[in-house]
Amino acid sequence: MTSTPFSSTFAGRKVLVTGHTGFCGSWLSMWLRDLGADVYGFSRAPITDPALFDLLPGWDDGHSIIGDIEDFDALNKAVQTVQPEIIFHLAAQALVRESYADTLGTYRTNVIGTANLLEAVRHCATVRATVAITTDKVYENREWVHPYREGDELGGKDPYSASKAASELVISSYRRTVLDGSKTLVASARGGNIIGGGDWSADRLLPDIVRAIQSGSTLHLRNPNATRPWQHVLALCHGYLQLGSALVEKGAPAASAWNFGPTDNTVMTTSEIVDAFGQHWKRPNVEVEASQLIEAQQLALDSTKARVELGWKPGWNTTETIEKTVEWYAAFDKGADVHKLCAAQLAEYCARIA
Numbered sequence: 001m002t003s004t005p006f007s008s009t010f011a012g013r014k015v016l017v018t019g020h021t022g023f024c025g026s027w028l029s030m031w032l033r034d035l036g037a038d039v040y041g042f043s044r045a046p047i048t049d050p051a052l053f054d055l056l057p058g059w060d061d062g063h064s065i066i067g068d069i070e071d072f073d074a075l076n077k078a079v080q081t082v083q084p085e086i087i088f089h090l091a092a093q094a095l096v097r098e099s100y101a102d103t104l105g106t107y108r109t110n111v112i113g114t115a116n117l118l119e120a121v122r123h124c125a126t127v128r129a130t131v132a133i134t135t136d137k138v139y140e141n142r143e144w145v146h147p148y149r150e151g152d153e154l155g156g157k158d159p160y161s162a163s164k165a166a167s168e169l170v171i172s173s174y175r176r177t178v179l180d181g182s183k184t185l186v187a188s189a190r191g192g193n194i195i196g197g198g199d200w201s202a203d204r205l206l207p208d209i210v211r212a213i214q215s216g217s218t219l220h221l222r223n224p225n226a227t228r229p230w231q232h233v234l235a236l237c238h239g240y241l242q243l244g245s246a247l248v249e250k251g252a253p254a255a256s257a258w259n260f261g262p263t264d265n266t267v268m269t270t271s272e273i274v275d276a277f278g279q280h281w282k283r284p285n286v287e288v289e290a291s292q293l294i295e296a297q298q299l300a301l302d303s304t305k306a307r308v309e310l311g312w313k314p315g316w317n318t319t320e321t322i323e324k325t326v327e328w329y330a331a332f333d334k335g336a337d338v339h340k341l342c343a344a345q346l347a348e349y350c351a352r353i354a
Contacts, residue, residue, distance in 0.1 A: 004350055006245035011036035016082050018069060018117060019043050019090030023199040026052040028088060028237045031346060033058055040082045042067055042075060043091055052198035055338040069113035079120040086244055089117050089132040097203045099160035110163035111170060118174040127184045129247035131240050132171050136192045136229060136261065136301050137161040147300035150257045175255060185247045185255040191236040192229030192261045192301055195321065197328025205270055209277050210329050212284035219284040224271035229261040229300050232321040234349045235314035236260055242312045261301030266318035273322065280326040315352035
C-alpha cells in the first residue's frame with residue numbers, strides 16, 4: 001500500500017464508487033484498492049473501446065454492479081446490498097456536446113441521478129460520507145479573469161453546465177434538510193478539466209489528439225484560444241480522497257462544496273496543449289473549425305479553501321500534468337502493460353504528495 005496523508009481512512013472500509021467504469025472512476029477505484037479499501041462499483045457498462053476499466057484488474061470479485069443511475073430501484077438495491085461506509089458519486093453525462101444532442105438525458109442522468117443516489121443514501125444506515133463530484137462549470141461564468149470561489153453564483157449556459165449546477169442544488173438541499181441531523185455527511189467536489197492516460201471519451205480534447213496521432217488524421221479544433229484549468233486525473237482523485245477522509249475524520253465542517261483546481265496559475269489554451277504533444281511525442285495536423293456551441297472561453301477555480309482547510313495541493317503542476325499524460329499515451333501506443341503503467345504513475349504521484 002502506498003503511503004498517503006489519508007491512507008488510514010480507507011483501509012478495510014467498504015467504499016462504493018458510482019461511475020466506476022469511466023475514466024476517472026477507474027483511476028479512483030484502483031487508488032482505493034491500493035489504500036486497502038473494499039471497493040464496489042455501480043455504473044453503466046463502459047461506453048468506449050478501448051476502456052480503462054477493461055484494461056485494469058480488480059473487478060473479477062463480483063464487486064462491479066452494472067446498472068443505470070437513473071434507475072432508483074436498481075441503485076437503491078445496490079446500495080442496500082453493499083452497505084458502504086463511504087460513497088464517491090462520479091456517474092454522470094460529462095460531455096458538453098452530448099448535452100446538446102441529448103439534453104433531456106443529460107438532465108436525467110446528472111440531476112435525477114444525483115437525487116436518486118442521495119435518496120438511496122438516506123435509506124442506508126451504514127453510509128457515513130458521500131462525496132458527489134460535479135464540475136468547475138457549475139458557476140455562472142462571466143468570463144472573469146479572476147477564478148471562481150465556492151460562494152460564487154451557480155449557473156450555466158449550456159445544458160451540461162446547467163445540469164451540474166442543478167445537481168449542486170440537489171446536493172445542498174439534501175445536506176441541509178433531508179440528511180440534516182443524520183450521521184451521513186455529504187460534500188460536493190468541483191474539479192476542472194480532467195486529463196490523463198486512459199481517457200478515450202468522444203469529443204474530448206486529449207483523446208481526440210491521441211486518435212488523430214494514431215490514425216494520421218486531422219484534428220478539428222473548435223476553440224483554439226479557450227483556456228481551462230487542466231488537471232491530471234490523479235490530482236482530482238487526490239482531492240476526492242482528501243475530502244472523503246475529512247468527512248470521516250473531521251465530520252460536519254467538511255460537509256460543503258469544494259473547488260479543486262490547479263494551484264500554479266499556469267494558463268494554457270487548447271492549441272498550446274496540442275503543441276505540448278508535439279514537444280513530448282507527436283503533433284497531429286490541425287484545422288480550426290467554427291463551433292456553433294455556446295462554450296466558455298475562460299474559466300478558472302480558486303482552490304484556497306481546499307489548500308488551507310484540507311491540506312490538498314496537486315502533486316503535479318500543469319506542465320508536469322501534460323508531460324505525464326503524453327508519456328502515458330506514448331507508452332500505451334508502444335504496447336505497455338496498462339496496469340503497470342497506471343501503477344507506476346500512481347506510485348510516482350503518491351511519492352510526491354507524501
